[in-house]
Amino acid sequence: MGKLYNFKRSLWVFHASGGSCNGCDIEIIAALTPRYDAERFGIKLVGSPRHADVLLVTGAIPRDFADKLRRIYEQMPDPKAVVVVGNCGTTGGVFYDSYNLVGPIDEIIPVDVYVPGCPPRPEAIIDGVVKAWLKIEKLEKQLEGKE
Amino acid sequence: MNFTLLSPSGFWDPVLWLIFLILFGIIGYIIYSRGNPSYKPNTEQVKPYLSGNVEPSKEKIMVRAGDIYWGFITALDEYYVALKRMHTGDLRDYILWYLGIGAIILFILVGGV
Numbered sequence: 001m002g003k004l005y006n007f008k009r010s011l012w013v014f015h016a017s018g019g020s021c022n023g024c025d026i027e028i029i030a031a032l033t034p035r036y037d038a039e040r041f042g043i044k045l046v047g048s049p050r051h052a053d054v055l056l057v058t059g060a061i062p063r064d065f066a067d068k069l070r071r072i073y074e075q076m077p078d079p080k081a082v083v084v085v086g087n088c089g090t091t092g093g094v095f096y097d098s099y100n101l102v103g104p105i106d107e108i109i110p111v112d113v114y115v116p117g118c119p120p121r122p123e124a125i126i127d128g129v130v131k132a133w134l135k136i137e138k139l140e141k142q143l144e145g146k147e
Numbered sequence: 148m149n150f151t152l153l154s155p156s157g158f159w160d161p162v163l164w165l166i167f168l169i170l171f172g173i174i175g176y177i178i179y180s181r182g183n184p185s186y187k188p189n190t191e192q193v194k195p196y197l198s199g200n201v202e203p204s205k206e207k208i209m210v211r212a213g214d215i216y217w218g219f220i221t222a223l224d225e226y227y228v229a230l231k232r233m234h235t236g237d238l239r240d241y242i243l244w245y246l247g248i249g250a251i252i253l254f255i256l257v258g259g260v
Contacts, residue, residue, distance in 0.1 A: 016199070048196040049196055050192070050196055065199075067199075068198070068199025068200065069199065071191055071199050071200075071201070072196075072199045074190065074191035074192065075191045075192055075194065075196055076192075077183055077185065077186065077192060078183075078185035078187075079185070143184065143185050
């Protein structure tokens with residue numbers, strides 16, 4: 001894995017849950033508990049995609065939620081990255097090919113990091129977010145180069 | 148040359164005012180220049196986050212001043228329906244009302260005698 005060089009601020013994460021069973025959502029919250037304490041690195045959950053650098057998506061995506069997810073992604077400022085947490089969002093999981101689902105998520109919005117698991121452990125989620133962080137740092141440098 | 152205007156309640160100096168205007172302009176520009184350069188106007192990025200839902204039109208969600216009287220108007224609905232029917236917006240109708248009511252008042256006062 002690469003190293004973070006000069007990302008100048010903390011990383012704000014927005015969590016969008018589609019048709020999740022909440023297993024992955026609970027593991028995301030577990031990553032913020034004192035045992036893992038991701039917030040000490042400046043990684044924290046925010047309440048609006050307009051404030052977020054990273055979009056965490058959990059669960060398979062129901063038909064009605066697809067346009068909402070697309071809108072949430074579009075509302076995030078650049079540079080941004082998307083992390084899919086769990087098997088359902090990654091491949092459809094046990095709901096694969098269901099009549100009421102669209103996706104997997106990478107057919108709706110561009111995905112940068114996949115964290116498979118049912119549910120994945122908090123360590124895996126933190127690892128996924130750090131990978132997204134590295135990607136955002138690269139994108140930010142590109143944006144600075146364009147100025 | 149002295150530009151300062153002294154008055155019992157204070158003073159007014161246009162040179163000082165200009166210096167502060169330039170100073171605040173520079174501070175404003177510094178804050179503006181530190182903004183996100185990749186910000187895209189006229190896209191979803193500038194719209195409010197409503198759980199991913201489309202933003203309804205302002206007319207649909209705005210609470211108008213008239214809405215404050217909603218309970219009052221609804222409770223007296225029948226009275227307002229009758230009043231609205233009388234208020235046709237036609238000046239000739241209002242003159243007819245004026246003459247009609249005037250005739251009734253005259254009849255009461257003079258008594259038709």
